[in-house]
Amino acid sequence: MKPEWPENLPVAQVRLARPTDKLREVERFYCEGIGLKKLDSFENHQGYDGVMIGLPGFPYHLEFTQHVNGSPCPAPTRDNLLVLYIPDEARIRQIVQRLEQMGYPEVVPENPYWKEKGAVTVEDPDGWRLVLMPTAGIGAGEK
Template identity: 55%
Template sequence: MNHPVLRVARPTDNLPALLRFYCDGLGLQKLTSFAAHNGFDGAMLGHPQAPYHLEFTHQPGHVVGRAPTADNLLVFYLPDAVEWQAAVQRMEATGFMPVPSYNPYWDQQGRTFEDPDGYRVVLQQAAWAL
């Protein structure tokens, strides 16, 4: 059975700062990018073999603002403790420090980081399960 590929797309007012957060800090790769495509600039980030990617777009002259709440999350499950610790250290070495989670559940086994637009990413040291 084929499974769909997930694209999470959102606009930003600061594409370069988001690329630094998600690529340099989080370790995602820039899969492709575009400039002045129907009035938008953007980039798609992820891992080439992963069934998801993130798309960030910017429309010059249009203001989108920050995240509506501190509970807008992307959660990455990293069950391997060494891999999880390396991911947390990479974020901190890039200058992004953990923030307290709005929902304290995420602080029990994870670290939460806020991107330049106020959206939050949780690095959860656990296996994904329903």
């Protein structure tokens, strides 16, 4: 049976949004490096430029915005994570290799759990951490 979204929270789409001062580098990291797609973008909307990144046809997106006056946001802690669960470990290795060639090497995770489960952690251009987690490394309670 396919799980359904709770009736009392009728969400049609989920978008995680955050500011950056490195919009083009972040777009390149997530699109060229990770393999997500640029879904939409905008320029000079009340001083903001932005890009929406995700997978066409799926209601889960990342949005990155850059203000003409810059962003006061510092880098997050090493345990602020975006985790992508990927069933194909060979594909994870390809992504990691591509990111390394782009200048984004694997980093040691703050929480050793991720390394113990075979995940790879990489920092994006702003210092936010992305975890590529093989689905073979997750337990029944984590799916």
